[in-house]
Amino acid sequence: MEVCSIRKGQRYILKLTGDQQSSALRFQTIKxxxxxxxxxxxxxxxxxxxxxxxxxAYGIKIGRTFVEAQARVLPPPVVEYKNDLRIPVRDGQWxxxxxxxxxxxxxxxxxxAVVICTNAHLxxxxxxxxLGGLRTKLIQLGVxxxxxxxxxxxxxxxxxxxxxxxxxxxxxxxWQSFNKNPPQLFLxxxxxxxxxxxxxxxxxxxxxxxxxxxxxxxxxxxxxxxDQYLSNLALKINLKIGGLNHRLTDLEPACGxxxxxxxxxxxxxxxxxxxxKPSIAALVGSLDRTLxxxxxxxxxxxxxxxxxxxxxxxxxxxxxxxxxxxxxxxxKWAKTNPGPKFPRRLIIFRDGVSDGEFSQVLESEFKxxxxxxxxxxxxxxxxxxxxxxxxxxxxxxxxxxxRCQDRSGNAPAGSVLDNRIGDPFLFDFFAQTQAGLQGTSxxxxxxxxKDESNSSADQLQSLIQIKALCREKHQKAVHYSSFGNTQLExxxxxxxxxxRPLGTTLVLFDVDGTLTPxxxxxxxxxLKTLQDLRKKAVIGFVGGSDLVxxxxxxxxxxxxxxxxxxxxxxAENGLTAxxxxxxxxxxxxxxxxxxxxxxxLVNFCLREISELDIPIKRGTFVxxxxxxxxxxxxxxxxxxxxxxxxxKYDKQSQVRAKFVEKLKKEFADYGLTFSIGxxxxxxxxxxxxxxxxxxxxxxxxxxxxxxxxxxxTYKGGNDHEIYEDSRxxxxxxxxxxxxxxxxxxxxxx
Numbered sequence: 180m181e182v183c184s185i186r187k188g189q190r191y192i193l194k195l196t197g198d199q200q201s202s203a204l205r206f207q208t209i210k211x212x213x214x215x216x217x218x219x220x221x222x223x224x225x226x227x228x229x230x231x232x233x234x235x236a237y238g239i240k241i242g243r244t245f246v247e248a249q250a251r252v253l254p255p256p257v258v259e260y261k262n263d264l265r266i267p268v269r270d271g272q273w274x275x276x277x278x279x280x281x282x283x284x285x286x287x288x289x290x291x292a293v294v295i296c297t298n299a300h301l302x303x304x305x306x307x308x309x310l311g312g313l314r315t316k317l318i319q320l321g322v323x324x325x326x327x328x329x330x331x332x333x334x335x336x337x338x339x340x341x342x343x344x345x346x347x348x349x350x351x352x353x354w355q356s357f358n359k360n361p362p363q364l365f366l367x368x369x370x371x372x373x374x375x376x377x378x379x380x381x382x383x384x385x386x387x388x389x390x391x392x393x394x395x396x397x398x399x400x401x402x403x404x405x406d407q408y409l410s411n412l413a414l415k416i417n418l419k420i421g422g423l424n425h426r427l428t429d430l431e432p433a434c435g436x437x438x439x440x441x442x443x444x445x446x447x448x449x450x451x452x453x454x455x456k457p458s459i460a461a462l463v464g465s466l467d468r469t470l471x472x473x474x475x476x477x478x479x480x481x482x483x484x485x486x487x488x489x490x491x492x493x494x495x496x497x498x499x500x501x502x503x504x505x506x507x508x509x510x511k512w513a514k515t516n517p518g519p520k521f522p523r524r525l526i527i528f529r530d531g532v533s534d535g536e537f538s539q540v541l542e543s544e545f546k547x548x549x550x551x552x553x554x555x556x557x558x559x560x561x562x563x564x565x566x567x568x569x570x571x572x573x574x575x576x577x578x579x580x581x582r583c584q585d586r587s588g589n590a591p592a593g594s595v596l597d598n599r600i601g602d603p604f605l606f607d608f609f610a611q612t613q614a615g616l617q618g619t620s621x622x623x624x625x626x627x628x629k630d631e632s633n634s635s636a637d638q639l640q641s642l643i644q645i646k647a648l649c650r651e652k653h654q655k656a657v658h659y660s661s662f663g664n665t666q667l668e669x670x671x672x673x674x675x676x677x678x679r680p681l682g683t684t685l686v687l688f689d690v691d692g693t694l695t696p697x698x699x700x701x702x703x704x705x706l707k708t709l710q711d712l713r714k715k716a717v718i719g720f721v722g723g724s725d726l727v728x729x730x731x732x733x734x735x736x737x738x739x740x741x742x743x744x745x746x747x748x749x750a751e752n753g754l755t756a757x758x759x760x761x762x763x764x765x766x767x768x769x770x771x772x773x774x775x776x777x778x779x780l781v782n783f784c785l786r787e788i789s790e791l792d793i794p795i796k797r798g799t800f801v802x803x804x805x806x807x808x809x810x811x812x813x814x815x816x817x818x819x820x821x822x823x824x825x826x827k828y829d830k831q832s833q834v835r836a837k838f839v840e841k842l843k844k845e846f847a848d849y850g851l852t853f854s855i856g857x858x859x860x861x862x863x864x865x866x867x868x869x870x871x872x873x874x875x876x877x878x879x880x881x882x883x884x885x886x887x888x889x890x891x892t893y894k895g896g897n898d899h900e901i902y903e904d905s906r907x908x909x910x911x912x913x914x915x916x917x918x919x920x921x922x923x924x925x926x927x928x
Contacts, residue, residue: 245578249598256268271612274407284422291325292353292356298771322417368398431468435638437522439470459478503551509521524632563632587614587616589619597640686712686885692857692890699819700731702915706744709744763876797813825858850866
């Protein structure tokens with residue numbers, strides 16, 4: 180028998196097994212009738228005579244049947260396109276491809292470019308055929324497109340610098356190709372779930388001030404693009420160049436016929452990590468009468484101090500920055516609208532509030548909203564406010580009878596339940612705005628805590644039904660009438676280290692030769708220095724070895740854990756990555772290269788090693804890691820003394836350097852980088868997968884400075900690329916003692 184002790188506050192972040200995933204998927208996709216039947220079987224199993232007597236003794240009774248309530252289906256909204264052409268919404272969705280409608284307000288695509296961000300084979304004929312089909316679809320929807328085909332730019336590597344270079348080149352080429360018209364759009368073709376997506380968006384944001392936007396698509400659609408896909412892509416492109424796809428005809432009456440701003444508000448807490456972190460508040464507000472254009476506002480909310488010595492700091496639910504964030508949105512609304520400088524009605528959808536927090540949150544945030552209105556309008560009564568809490572984390576489900584269920588067995592889209600179910604002392608109801616796909620749909624509970632407009636239930640329910648369709652990129656209702664998706668994207672970008680004096684400074688370290696002697700353990704002095712530094716700044720390591728080997732070097736005490744002692748842990752150059760103990764996106768060398776090409780590379784290495792005449796050879800000459808292979812002429816099983824001897828021998832005979840030159844010549848078309856590091860080996864990985872790959876994980880974290888310490892910073896060394904990268908401040912060192920000295924001088928620790 181083995182005993183495993185789990186530390187307090189440690190999150191379980193491992194993935195489910197294949198069998199567990201299959202079992203979970205089967206459970207999650209049970210239709211309403213089957214789920215309700217399972218509940219009834221479970222009740223009969225639990226409620227035997229012994230259990231029933233026990234519950235009766237406490238006055239608890241569980242009914243023998245489900246609660247029946249009369250629901251109703253709201254009239255479907257109508258969507259308007261160009262020339263006053265209208266299409267009704269059926270089952271929570273509609274299809275623009277079939278009626279051949281034109282977009283409400285289309286723009287002219289005068290200048291654009293295609294950027295290929297993948298190494299996958301893409302025949303030019305297939306690409307030209309796809310671009311022709313996309314152009315035809317855009318014109319069909321009313322978007323005028325320049326006659327000339329867009330220039331095509333290919334990435335020269337797989338890193339952020341290469342993305343930036345490609346976008347710059349795309350902009351210049353488009354400007355030249357389209358009669359000096361500034362580019363409006365970069366269409367970026369990527370692999371499925373490409374690790375370059377964030378890099379494209381971050382670098383693309385730098386072009387936003389020049390009027391350029393990016394649109395990503397997956398390469399598989401180039402070769403097999405159906406009409407529906409082309410329509411969906413065209414909708415996104417029209418939006419991104421300033422067009423408006425459609426509007427909902429019933430929207431203004433639902434808003435009371437007055438200029439209205441709808442606001443989504445949320446607060447995220449990080450309570451699961453060993454060390455509590457500040458909360459992040461986010462508001463998103465609509466900017467025009469269509470409710471289809473919106474803007475964000477984000478702020479960091481500090482923790483409450485513990486009430487006793489042994490207590491932990493506590494998060495607080497009311498958004499303390501509500502007045503400031505809402506005022507920012509109202510200012511943006513004023514700049515966007517040529518008419519009134521402030522909305523006459525403000526409808527706030529608030530997420531993440533439990534029943535017990537209703538009064539506290541309402542009192543704080545409603546008062547803050549009135550103050551924000553007064554600041555911009557002069558008087559607080561110039562804008563009527565409606566405050567609605569949206570609750571998703573409840574256990575209520577609906578199972579309609581056979582006469583009115585949709586094709587998935589769920590209640591139809593637009594179903595509202597406002598009788599028999601709910602709180603008798605609150606104005607609340609349940610609405611299921613989306614069509615069912617798989618499993619049992621979950622309605623959203625809406626609780627109207629304050630309504631200065633005195634709207635009826637019908638008016639608010641109709642507004643929520645319409646608001647669920649206010650997604651310009653889609654022709655389908657969502658299940659949650661708010662700006663939730665946008666809020667989550669904003670929250671991802673907020674840094675969690677703001678409580679540290681240097682919370683916007685990240686300090687990254689190589690491991691071998693920088694934090695530890697080569698392949699040996701870290702000293703107590705370097706570990707203490709790192710922890711002192713962590714009290715001020717954000718720290719992380721970037722090692723070429725896998726995480727197991729790095730842990731052997733940095734976890735020198737039984738209780739040590741690198742995932743807790745470092746904010747960022749980047750093994751294999753960042754291809755295996757953790758932030759605050761949470762696993763991040765990873766990549767596979769074999770999947771990238773392909774099994775056949777991988778075998779050819781490994782076989783060549785083994786043949787070369789077999790013919791090498793060097794003093795000694797041990798075992799494990801080629802070691803596969805997740806994002807690279809490590810090649811060692813002497814073998815990784817060599818002892819410490821044998822490693823030292825080989826390092827001296829290699830400096831004289833250049834065994835590794837000559838080996839690398841042969842590989843570069845033989846596999847010139849593979850797009851690989853060969854990086855000599857440590858004492859006895861070199862790494863082989865795709866271009867862009869050097870240590871700069873780790874930087875892509877921190878691009879959205881808001882760091883103003885990123886320092887890097889490394890010992891192999893010379894050209895050809897495995898620290899060279901990140902050391903020379905324009906995003907980092909490089910510090911060359913020769914040993915851990917050198918690292919300690921520079922840290923103490925630089926950060927006064």
